[in-house]
Amino acid sequence: MKKLLILLTVLCLFASCDVAKKLIDKNLPQEKDQTEDVLSEITGEKKEKVVDTTVTVLSKKEIKKIKKERERQEKIASGDTLSCFKKKWLEFFPKKVDRIISYPKMYSEQPKSIMIIYPWNRSKNKEASEMFIINLAKQLSQRGYYVIPPITIMDKHQEDTMFSAQYIKTTDVKKYKQEYGVDAVMFITIYSMNKPWWSTNVNAVAEYRLISTGTCDTLFYRKANFNYDSPVPSYKVDKSKDTYEMDAKIIPLFGTCYQMQNSVFMDFPYGPYHKNYLKDKKKFSYQKEMKYTVDMRPS
Amino acid sequence: MKKLLIIIFTALLLGSCSNELYKYYDYDNLIYAYSTRDISEKEMKKFVKKYSRIVSFPKGTRKLPPPGACAEYAYLLFKQGKVDEAKEYFAKEVVIYPESQTYVNTLMKSLGL
Numbered sequence: 111m112k113k114l115l116i117l118l119t120v121l122c123l124f125a126s127c128d129v130a131k132k133l134i135d136k137n138l139p140q141e142k143d144q145t146e147d148v149l150s151e152i153t154g155e156k157k158e159k160v161v162d163t164t165v166t167v168l169s170k171k172e173i174k175k176i177k178k179e180r181e182r183q184e185k186i187a188s189g190d191t192l193s194c195f196k197k198k199w200l201e202f203f204p205k206k207v208d209r210i211i212s213y214p215k216m217y218s219e220q221p222k223s224i225m226i227i228y229p230w231n232r233s234k235n236k237e238a239s240e241m242f243i244i245n246l247a248k249q250l251s252q253r254g255y256y257v258i259p260p261i262t263i264m265d266k267h268q269e270d271t272m273f274s275a276q277y278i279k280t281t282d283v284k285k286y287k288q289e290y291g292v293d294a295v296m297f298i299t300i301y302s303m304n305k306p307w308w309s310t311n312v313n314a315v316a317e318y319r320l321i322s323t324g325t326c327d328t329l330f331y332r333k334a335n336f337n338y339d340s341p342v343p344s345y346k347v348d349k350s351k352d353t354y355e356m357d358a359k360i361i362p363l364f365g366t367c368y369q370m371q372n373s374v375f376m377d378f379p380y381g382p383y384h385k386n387y388l389k390d391k392k393k394f395s396y397q398k399e400m401k402y403t404v405d406m407r408p409s
Numbered sequence: 410m411k412k413l414l415i416i417i418f419t420a421l422l423l424g425s426c427s428n429e430l431y432k433y434y435d436y437d438n439l440i441y442a443y444s445t446r447d448i449s450e451k452e453m454k455k456f457v458k459k460y461s462r463i464v465s466f467p468k469g470t471r472k473l474p475p476p477g478a479c480a481e482y483a484y485l486l487f488k489q490g491k492v493d494e495a496k497e498y499f500a501k502e503v504v505i506y507p508e509s510q511t512y513v514n515t516l517m518k519s520l521g522l
Contacts, residue, residue: 223508240444244437251476252430256508259477262484262516264444291511353435353459354442364441383430383471 204397209379212395215329216379217388219322221293223256225286228267229298229316230276237360238303240264241367242316246296249371254381258290275299280321280328287323294329295321305362311339312366318374330378333399336370338362340406344369373402431475432468435459450489457485464498476506480513487520496522 168176185191192200210217226246229239243264247257267273275297283295301315313336320330338344345365347356356364377395380386439460442448448456464482467474483498499513499522 223512237445240441244440244444247477248433248436248475254430256476256506258512259481259484260440261443261481289511289515291508293508354438354446356438356441360441364437368437383476385470 207395208392209377209395210391212377213330213379215322215325215327216320217391219293219324219327219329220382220388221255221320221322221329222382223258223292224250224294224296224320225258225290225292226250226260226263226296226298227278228263228274229300230274231300233300233303235300235303235363238300238314238363238367241303241364242298242300242371245364245368245371246298246375249375250296250378250381253375253378254384254387256381256383258292280319281326283321283323283326292323295323297321303363303367305366309339311337312344312362313337314366314370316370316374331398332374332396334370334374335401336366336373337401337403337405338366338369340404342406344404369404370402373404374400429469430471431473432463432466433475434462436463436475453485453489457482457489460485473505477502477509479505480509480516484516484520487522492522495520 226243229242231239243260247260250257263273272278278297280297286292286295297319299317301317303314303316305312315333315335317333318330319328321327322329343361343365345361345368347361377393380388380390439456443456460482463478464474469475479498479502483495483502486498487495496517499517503510503513
């Protein structure tokens with residue numbers, strides 16, 4: 111008897127819940143037709159029922175076709191029109207682009223003197239900035255440019271830490287023309303510079319931006335990801351007794367930085383003190399973003 | 410045949426010669442030490458002496474001191490208190506690299522010369 115009573119009460123509860131739900135749904139304003147109902151009430155017109163008779167069911171093949179067509183159109187819209195084979199081909203055999211096309215402003219503005227602003231070091235290596243500034247100053251000098259000596263840049267940074275690529279805007283470089291008489295300013299951002307203990311590979315990632323002090327235009331831009339993994343030392347240490355010795359841990363990093371500058375500025379137009387000045391317009395140039403790998407480990 | 414071999418050999422030798430504009434000697438070690446170590450006044454003397462090689466014995470295809478080397482050397486001499494010598498090397502920098510005029514003037518002004 112008790113069980114029957116319990117069953118009845120449960121049933122009653124369910125039924126009352128259902129009734130309550132229906133009541134609430136009925137009283138609630140229906141969002142879909144609300145505006146149309148109001149409009150029809152005001153105008154007195156009857157709503158026309160639209161019956162869609164053109165619904166067609168597509169087969170799986172047709173759906174695939176439509177999807178492919180959409181993807182193709184999206185690719186064309188984004189400018190990616192090359193086929194997979196062509197892409198791979200260009201990866202291994204890239205198209206030769208002349209320096210005059212890659213760096214037109216380097217040839218039109220013809221900078222003679224360059225100032226390397228103290229690099230913005232975002233890597234974990236504390237001395238990466240010094241390594242970059244020393245090696246880059248040498249590299250640019252060897253390519254025929256006048257480069258403001260690194261010692262004075264470093265001392266200026268010690269006096270005022272705001273004298274760094276981190277804080278100086280590329281649009282504010284005109285003052286360096288008046289103050290130092292330089293034609294261009296080099297901004298470097300170092301993203302990583304490390305050698306994991308478990309590996310022989312040294313990785314360095316950096317971004318270079320050469321800005322004209324006359325027009326504030328970018329003359330040269332490159333983002334480089336450099337990997338050096340070779341039993342051949344990346345840097346020839348000066349073993350003469352009459353010099354300061356570098357820490358043994360620093361040498362591979364310094365050497366990688368040296369090799370990196372060699373690779374990154376391999377296609378940099380020659381400066382006025384080089385015999386090939388303005389004669390290298392038709393020579394090769396790399397892309398703006400490059401991944402360099404020096405891997406000579408025996409397999 | 411022998412002559413041809415000699416010609417090829419000499420051509421290879423000449424080709425392998427350094428084509429660098431300037432000789433930097435141990436510039437890397439010196440500047441790296443300057444930027445990472447605390448160089449005392451005593452040590453500064455040795456440091457300047459080592460640096461003088463770059464300015465005094467220029468090599469490379471241009472047979473001139475590298476850009477900025479004379480100004481850098483003058484700056485180090487000034488730090489050592491050799492004002493007259495410093496002025497001399499600042500002037501030398503401007504003579505070799507005329508585009509350094511404004512930079513040298515600014516640097517000399519900041520040093521009170």
